[in-house]
Amino acid sequence: MAEISFQLLLLQLMTGLALGAIYALLAVGLSLIFGMLTVVNFAHGAFFMVGAFLGVYFLGLTGSFWFSLVLTPLAVGAIGLLCERFLVRPLYGRGIDYPLLLTFGLSYVMIESMRVLFGLEGVPTSVPAELKGVVDLGIGSFPTYRLFLIVATAVIIGALWLFIEKTRYGLIIRAGSRDPEIVRILGVDIARVWLIVFGIGTAIAGLSGLLAAPTRAVNAEMGIPVLAESFVVTVVGGMGSLPGAVVAGLLVGVVFSMTSLFAPEYAELSIFVLMAVVLLVRPQGLFGKAGLMG
Amino acid sequence: MNAPILVAEHVTKRFGSFTALNDVTCAFHKHQLTAIIGPNGAGKSTFFNVLTGATPASGGKIFFEGRDITSIPQHEYARIGIAKSFQITNVFKQLSAHENVRVAAQMRTARFDFLRARASFKSLIEKADHLLERVGLAAHRNRIASELAHGQQRSLEIAMALASDPTVLLMDEPTAGMSPEETTTMMNLIRKLATERTVILVEHKMKLVMGLCERLIVLHHGELLAEGTPEQIRTNDEVRRVYLGKN
Amino acid sequence: MTKTAQTDFLPRATAFIAKHRVAAVLAFLMIFPLVMPYEALALNILIFGLYAVGFNLLFGYTGLLSFGHAAFFGVGSYLTGIVIIRFGLSWWMAIAVGTACAGLVGLVIGFLAIRTRGIYFSMVTLALGQIVYYAFYKAENWTGGENGLRGITVENFGIFGIQLDILNPLTKYYVLFVFVAAALWLVSRILASPFGAVIESIRENEGRCAACGYDVARAKLLIFVLSSLICGLAGALRALHLSIVPIDSLHYLLSGQAVMMCLLGGMGTFFGPFVGAGVFLYLEDVATVFTTHWMAVVGVIFMLFVLYFPRGIWGTLIHRWQARRVHAGEAR
Numbered sequence: 001m002a003e004i005s006f007q008l009l010l011l012q013l014m015t016g017l018a019l020g021a022i023y024a025l026l027a028v029g030l031s032l033i034f035g036m037l038t039v040v041n042f043a044h045g046a047f048f049m050v051g052a053f054l055g056v057y058f059l060g061l062t063g064s065f066w067f068s069l070v071l072t073p074l075a076v077g078a079i080g081l082l083c084e085r086f087l088v089r090p091l092y093g094r095g096i097d098y099p100l101l102l103t104f105g106l107s108y109v110m111i112e113s114m115r116v117l118f119g120l121e122g123v124p125t126s127v128p129a130e131l132k133g134v135v136d137l138g139i140g141s142f143p144t145y146r147l148f149l150i151v152a153t154a155v156i157i158g159a160l161w162l163f164i165e166k167t168r169y170g171l172i173i174r175a176g177s178r179d180p181e182i183v184r185i186l187g188v189d190i191a192r193v194w195l196i197v198f199g200i201g202t203a204i205a206g207l208s209g210l211l212a213a214p215t216r217a218v219n220a221e222m223g224i225p226v227l228a229e230s231f232v233v234t235v236v237g238g239m240g241s242l243p244g245a246v247v248a249g250l251l252v253g254v255v256f257s258m259t260s261l262f263a264p265e266y267a268e269l270s271i272f273v274l275m276a277v278v279l280l281v282r283p284q285g286l287f288g289k290a291g292l293m294g
Numbered sequence: 295m296n297a298p299i300l301v302a303e304h305v306t307k308r309f310g311s312f313t314a315l316n317d318v319t320c321a322f323h324k325h326q327l328t329a330i331i332g333p334n335g336a337g338k339s340t341f342f343n344v345l346t347g348a349t350p351a352s353g354g355k356i357f358f359e360g361r362d363i364t365s366i367p368q369h370e371y372a373r374i375g376i377a378k379s380f381q382i383t384n385v386f387k388q389l390s391a392h393e394n395v396r397v398a399a400q401m402r403t404a405r406f407d408f409l410r411a412r413a414s415f416k417s418l419i420e421k422a423d424h425l426l427e428r429v430g431l432a433a434h435r436n437r438i439a440s441e442l443a444h445g446q447q448r449s450l451e452i453a454m455a456l457a458s459d460p461t462v463l464l465m466d467e468p469t470a471g472m473s474p475e476e477t478t479t480m481m482n483l484i485r486k487l488a489t490e491r492t493v494i495l496v497e498h499k500m501k502l503v504m505g506l507c508e509r510l511i512v513l514h515h516g517e518l519l520a521e522g523t524p525e526q527i528r529t530n531d532e533v534r535r536v537y538l539g540k541n
Numbered sequence: 542m543t544k545t546a547q548t549d550f551l552p553r554a555t556a557f558i559a560k561h562r563v564a565a566v567l568a569f570l571m572i573f574p575l576v577m578p579y580e581a582l583a584l585n586i587l588i589f590g591l592y593a594v595g596f597n598l599l600f601g602y603t604g605l606l607s608f609g610h611a612a613f614f615g616v617g618s619y620l621t622g623i624v625i626i627r628f629g630l631s632w633w634m635a636i637a638v639g640t641a642c643a644g645l646v647g648l649v650i651g652f653l654a655i656r657t658r659g660i661y662f663s664m665v666t667l668a669l670g671q672i673v674y675y676a677f678y679k680a681e682n683w684t685g686g687e688n689g690l691r692g693i694t695v696e697n698f699g700i701f702g703i704q705l706d707i708l709n710p711l712t713k714y715y716v717l718f719v720f721v722a723a724a725l726w727l728v729s730r731i732l733a734s735p736f737g738a739v740i741e742s743i744r745e746n747e748g749r750c751a752a753c754g755y756d757v758a759r760a761k762l763l764i765f766v767l768s769s770l771i772c773g774l775a776g777a778l779r780a781l782h783l784s785i786v787p788i789d790s791l792h793y794l795l796s797g798q799a800v801m802m803c804l805l806g807g808m809g810t811f812f813g814p815f816v817g818a819g820v821f822l823y824l825e826d827v828a829t830v831f832t833t834h835w836m837a838v839v840g841v842i843f844m845l846f847v848l849y850f851p852r853g854i855w856g857t858l859i860h861r862w863q864a865r866r867v868h869a870g871e872a873r
Contacts, residue, residue: 034660038660040660040663040664087844087848090848091847091848094851096659096660097606097660097663098847098851100606100660100663101606101800101804101843101847102844102847102848104797104800104843105801105840105841105843105844105847106840106844107840108836108837108839108840108843109836109837109840109841109844111836112834112835112836112837112840113837115833115834116834116837120833224793224794225671227667228667228668228671228793231664231665231667231668232668234664235657235661235664235665235668239660239661265679266679268675268679269672269675269676269679272668272669272671272672272675273672275665275668275669276653276669276672279653279654279656279657279665280653280656283656283657346752348748348752367756368751368752369751369752369753369754369755369756369757370754371752371754372752372753372754373754377752378752380749380752384746384748384749384752385746385749386741386742386745386746386749386750387745387746388741388745389738389741389742389745393738396738397738397739397742397750397753398753398754400735400738401753401754401755402754403735404734404735404736405735405736405739405754405755405756406735406736406739406759406760406763407734407735407736408730408731408734408735408736408737408763408767409730409731409734410734410735411730411733411734412733412734412735412737412738413733415735418735454749454753457753458753458754
């Protein structure tokens with residue numbers, strides 16, 4: 001193997017962080033929903049995929065990436081709200097497997113709907129004009145869009161953190177994920193909190209789909225591997241832990257990109273092996289509480 | 295006095311910064327009916343869970359027949375002869391009453407046997423029937439456990455606990471939520487069971503245990519306050535202050 | 542008058558079938574290809590029915606929802622094909638190898654997955670199943686990668702002096718049927734055994750099961766391996782049926798199919814998985830004629846079942862018929 005310079009390593013690290021940013025966003029949405037509703041959203045990959053399609057669609061419609069950046073999460077979140085209200089909610093109290101099964105069926109419908117609306121081939125994407133090109137990071141030039149991914153994720157997660165830590169709603173969400181009974185006793189309509197959390201979680205999934213769209217092929221199947229990958233991140237980070245989701249997301253991204261540098265044929269496998277190791281050594285995940293598992 | 299069979303030495307249990315049990319040392323003796331009592335929040339249930347291995351102790355040791363059992367896995371307890379009946383009814387809801395007991399009974403003989411038929415283990419079927427009769431559920435043999443009344447489910451649980459032929463039987467508030475008649479039946483059953491083995495109760499109804507038990511252990515704020523015969527406890531000043539005084 | 546006779550008949554028939562479940566299912570499967578529009582569909586239902594039965598051991602009876610069972614089905618298929626193509630093993634030896642390898646993979650995945658519980662278990666099995674998918678996808682030299690494994694041949698053979706033409710679909714059906722029958726007999730034995738009672742008690746109340754003295758982790762691992770063996774056998778049979786192994790055999794959507802079939806038919810029932818597989822594949826067969834968007838149809842149907850008929854088709858029927866019986870005899 002040709003020697004790999006330190007600069008190349010750093011650049012690859014940045015690439016990993018950009019990929020990890022998407023993973024982190026996905027896992028944050030998944031963890032948020034799980035922490036609050038104890039529902040694993042098996043349609044999370046499908047919401048990601050719908051976000052990518054709608055993102056491209058809105059971009060074409062408005063001509064502005066920034067408009068699309070606002071409209072897409074709103075639209076995907078709205079779909080999420082409808083799904084929670086009419087499909088997931090009737091299943092509360094029926095055992096944890098049922099919402100999971102339902103969202104699995106939902107993912108089929110969402111995949112097929114996108115095929116109906118946008119065709120089997122998917123839609124072409126490109127990096128928005130204002131984010132094309134490269135920037136010099138001092139270690140070499142790095143694609144502007146990937147840098148944007150890292151920054152955008154930091155902003156989104158920062159905003160989410162502020163929302164959860166500093167607002168009244170956030171307080172309710174934090175209390176509710178610990179003990180829904182308490183929230184009910186305090187006179188808060190827990191069903192509405194669940195609805196909103198599901199909406200936020202799916203909106204973030206849609207947003208991550210939009211952000212990822214320019215870096216990969218947008219087709220109806222794109223959410224399928226993403227679902228498995230976001231599960232890996234959640235297991236590594238620890239279910240229901242938002243810091244865990246962020247750290248594990250970045251870690252998984254870096255592991256993936258480093259493996260693609262040294263042994264490209266094992267890149268896909270590497271993150272699953274990482275998960276297997278975490279399961280062996282620390283089954284509750286890096287940031288998970290032992291109680292959640294047992 | 296008989297030799298101690300179950301011994302707790304300096305047992306401590308912390309949940310985060312909260313200390314539920316603090317340095318509790320006490321012994322339970324063979325063939326004695328002992329009750330752990332104390333006001334609500336005294337740490338009774340925590341102590342019960344630590345003694346039965348449901349929650350690990352943060353410190354201290356537990357000995358059974360002289361052997362250190364502090365860190366053996368949960369399923370080992372039933373195998374060495376410690377059985378328990380839970381405070382919250384804990385049965386296999388969708389299985390019949392008979393099947394509930396039979397599953398518990400087969401633990402010693404046919405744990406992972408997956409090729410022979412259940413029906414061929416005649417002695418287990420008979421044992422389950424016998425135990426159901428003992429706790430007064432023979433008539434409900436084929437009913438699904440979740441259809442049984444609360445008191446019946448508690449009795450079913452005791453039959454399940456007995457199915458492993460325990461030398462020590464621990465019960466967490468066996469009469470909780472029972473009607474007066476059910477309570478009387480249960481107390482008679484406990485009295486009979488105690489003639490054959492060591493029985494340890496967790497109870498907060500003081501009156502109930504006074505006439506029933508030979509020995510009482512009083513917990514207060516997670517600490518051992520007193521232990522002795524019902525008479526000694528009745529006349530213990532400290533116990534009167536923290537417990538009886540309120541009654 | 543006739544009405545009471547009717548209401549009497551169904552419960553009695555159910556009770557009778559429940560008592561002789563293996564015989565009843567086998568009798569049905571014997572006649573099945575003769576009434577189906579074409580044998581290929583019957584063969585598919587036979588194979589996927591067995592796959593769903595294996596999955597049901599874990600999901601319906603133990604209460605563990607795995608989303609990684611395609612790994613066992615696929616490994617069963619691939620290994621059967623690989624040993625025939627590469628090592629020239631006879632087809633029945635190949636079935637044994639394929640099934641055993643699926644069990645081995647089940648042991649490894651199970652060992653990791655049982656460290657988790659509840660929904661975690663579903664996520665972890667899904668992710669571990671994907672490892673197998675990628676591993677086979679990348680090992681192109683052995684598996685044909687994206688194009689799948691091709692060229693699995695089965696020589697004709699004779700039994701009792703009769704030469705069997707395995708290319709004849711009906712003959713093929715009955716040859717594979719022998720293996721399915723053996724597997725169903727085994728599953729029935731497992732369910733009727735003391736261990737069968739242990740796995741049901743795990744589903745009902747894991748903590749109580751441990752308190753009864755059972756090592757829950759070991760019991761879970763054992764049933765996980767047994768389940769993966771059955772699914773591996775189904776995969777092995779499919780390799781012989783199709784003569785090829787598509788890479789999709791390992792995909793998590795195929796794991797999802799086991800879940801769907803099991804739930805549609807009735808989880809935790811003996812015949813339910815076959816009903817589920819039959820309905821699923823028949824619908825697919827019919828729907829693909831009218832629409833390319835077959836997944837939406839199956840998705841909607843599946844959601845409706847989750848919402849309104851969680852017992853599934855067969856489960857609901859059994860429940861109705863049993864409700865008419867006064868609490869007599871066996872409960873299940």
